[in-house]
Amino acid sequence: MERKELGKIRTAAFGMVHDRPYIFGLQLSFGGDSWGVGDGGVNCFNIEYKKSESESAEAALRVMRETHRILSEAKVGSVADLIGIPVEITFDGSMLKSFRILTEVL
Numbered sequence: 331m332e333r334k335e336l337g338k339i340r341t342a343a344f345g346m347v348h349d350r351p352y353i354f355g356l357q358l359s360f361g362g363d364s365w366g367v368g369d370g371g372v373n374c375f376n377i378e379y380k381k382s383e384s385e386s387a388e389a390a391l392r393v394m395r396e397t398h399r400i401l402s403e404a405k406v407g408s409v410a411d412l413i414g415i416p417v418e419i420t421f422d423g424s425m426l427k428s429f430r431i432l433t434e435v436l
Contacts, residue, residue, distance in 0.1 A: 332427065335419045337362035342412035344397065347371065352378040355393045356400070356409065360419055360429060367419065367426045373397065403431040 340361040347353040355374030360367055373396050375389035401407065404415045416432040 331423060333421050335362055335365060335421065336432075337365070337417055337419055339412045339415045339417060340366065342409045344409045347374060352376055356397045358412070358429075360417055360426075367421075369429070370426060373400075400431065403433055405433075405436055 337360050339358055341357070341359040343357045345354065347357065353371060353374050354377040355371070356369075357371065357374065358369045360369075373393050375386075375393055377386070377390075379386060379389075397409070400412070401409070404412055406412060406415070416435050417429050418432055419429045420427045
């Protein structure tokens, strides 16, 4: 069952995941009055993965492009400035399916 909730970006960080230092990227969490959810590392990648240099470069570029897109939509220049930005979250059951910046209210 799909549902949508309005909320804000509660935390925003770029770097290593605390307990998994080989995972690197953008980490966001979202919340509303009675709910909260993390992004599940969707914009992160394993920086130590050594299958091929081109695959590592592609993963890093994907994270950079997605981070740039999010910052641009939010009209901010820094990941730290994402905190408090309004979002619409789509859930599939209790799992985060997607989010979007509410550009129409910025």
